[in-house]
Amino acid sequence: MTTKYTDVNEFPQELRNSFKQNLTKPLNYRKKQLEQLYNLIDENEDEICDALYKDLHKNKIESLLGEIDMIRQECLDSINQLDEWTSPEYVKVSLAHKLNRCHIRKDPVGTVLIIGAWNYPITLVLCPLVGAIAAGCTAIIKPSELPMNSATLLCKLFPKYLDQRSYRCINGGSKEMTELLTYKFNHIFFTGSGVVGKIIMSAACKHLTPVTLELGGKSPAILDDNINITVTAKRLIWSKSFNAGQTCVAPDYVLCTKKIQEALLLEFPKVIENQFGKDVQKSSDYARIINQRHFDRLTNLLDQTKGNVVIGGKTDRDNLFIDPTIVTNVPKDDKLMEDEIFGPILPIVVVESIDEAIEYINEKDTPLSLYPFSNNNDTIKQMPNLPFGGTGASGIGAYHGREDHVTRIATIIST
Known part of the structure; x- marks a missing residue:
């Protein structure tokens, strides 16, 4: 099912309402949605590989290494470690606060917009989505329109596995993205070029929306x-x-x-x-x-x-x-x-x-x-539990693991 352009107007408010109703906050709900995302990838592996081959001539090994296995692993890691990631983080107190117990509480930020890139059309929208789901956010994903077979397949599979009250997939181009960027989101995640990154950041500034930008550069x-x-x-x-x-x-x-x-x-x-x-x-x-x-x-x-x-x-x-x-x-x-x-x-x-x-x-x-x-290093490999991100022209913020889209709120509890 390809999302029509007219549907873009409805989704942000629907997802904000779901977040306000605390639909995505329970840990059991998050784990279930992460399991469903895992199933989306696992049960449709051949179809996804076929779409990637049509779009980029990727062989199956490349598709498994660069797209499918990364998402599966991040889903499993998030499910297994979610209880630890979301538990309060108690901190040492000074003499003036000896009667208090102080901790950092992790709360989801709200509704997230995830805009993917064409070179890894599956993983660059679904890996950030893993972080958004684990953090308890609602989310809209917009795959790149250039690898059209992958984008069409992803938006077809999405409603079959993910709760549409909380997570939506929009298949479109610059017109749809421009429309989405007029809405106020609580976080925007973008992977792509620095030129488009500046457009994303400029739109986010109008609402003081924080961004994660994965841009690249000359490595x-x-x-x-x-x-x-x-x-x-x-x-x-x-x-x-x-x-x-x-x-x-x-x-x-x-x-x-x-x-x-x-x-x-x-x-x-x-x-x-x-x-x-x-x-x-x-x-x-x-x-x-x-x-x-x-x-x-x-x-x-x-x-x-x-x-x-x-x-x-x-x-x-x-x-x-x-x-x-x-x-x-x-x-x-x-x-x-x-x-x-x-x-x-x-x-x-x-x-x-x-x-x-x-x-x-x-x-x-x-x-x-x-x-x-040296004699023992390698290239382009990433560890799922290590934060990944750029600086300056190569990006802002990081993702993978426990840091995705999580707001930390300091809390003082008197005893």
């Missing part, structure tokens, strides 16, 4: 001269090729010495062939760019770079395909170094030392992730 990988080249090459190619590089925490560029650059160029072709075969385009394991607009944006970057395209570079607009592409000797002021690439293009910037790499990173906006490579 660097710093490579020391003592790294394991084989392992590093595998991890860089894997993370830069996962979802065709359309991941907000994918390594955006590499900083290393000339020596390491040359060593990587010997390893990268082996890794790519081992992962995708001799012809990447024929591999069933390699995703596609979301649409022709983003394809053109990426190919324009390749046309304008002053660096050297030494590996990959093959493109097919009709198939929305771009090879895993390595660009070497990229100047620090190159077009590839301006904005987040968000595609399977990996520039290498040569530096003389780690200190020079750090200085270059510090001159730019704070990225969402940073990867200083």
Whole structure:
């Protein structure tokens, strides 16, 4: 069932009324809805994977790792730890309050608007929803309209599993989002670009609505001269090729010495062939760019770079395909170094030392992730119980685990 545009006007008030009636506050209710969200994912795994394949050519392993399993795990973690998360947090008191017992009480904020992104169309609306449900909020989710198969499926399944008095799914584009942003919400959660993030924040300011913004940025990988080249090459190619590089925490560029650059160029072709075969385009394991607009944006970057395209570079607009592409000797002021690439293009910037790499990173906006490579680190993986978020241009606030959408209220109880 696709939500009609006219329905947008009714939902915010309906959900506010449900919240005022304390429908979502009981812990048993929250746990039941989290179980239902788990069931939505678990019982429709094949259908979800099929929609993700149609939208982004994601293979099933990528869909499980990057979308489905994350949501399942967060549902289970929230159900199992909800009693602990919501219990009062008692604090030490000063001498003046020795006769008092002081604690922090966790209360839900109200009605939450969750606006998802197209690169992970399921997890980027449902993982924040886990936090909203666990906190006792009502919520509206609006999936991105670009992966239309995923958005349509999600809004079709939503009313079959979630209580419609408390949780609604709206399938629409910029018109629907603009309409939603005129209403007063108690929290807005958005994942996407910084440009749209500013629009979201501007709309939220009119109602003094707090926001969580997950935006991205140019996440660097710093490579020391003592790294394991084989392992590093595998991890860089894997993370830069996962979802065709359309991941907000994918390594955006590499900083290393000339020596390491040359060593990587010997390893990268082996890794790519081992992962995708001799012809990447024929591999069933390699995703596609979301649409022709983003394809053109990426190919324009390749046309304008002053660096050297030494590996990959093959493109097919009709198939929305771009090879895993390595660009070497990229100047620090190159077009590839301006904005987040968000595609399977990996520039290498040569530096003389780690200190020079750090200085270059510090001159730019704070990225969402940073990867200083040693012999035991990895890329793009997230721990569900650790807070995840950016700073400045890469975002505001954090989510995952116990911090999602929870207001803490200090309470003094006299004894």
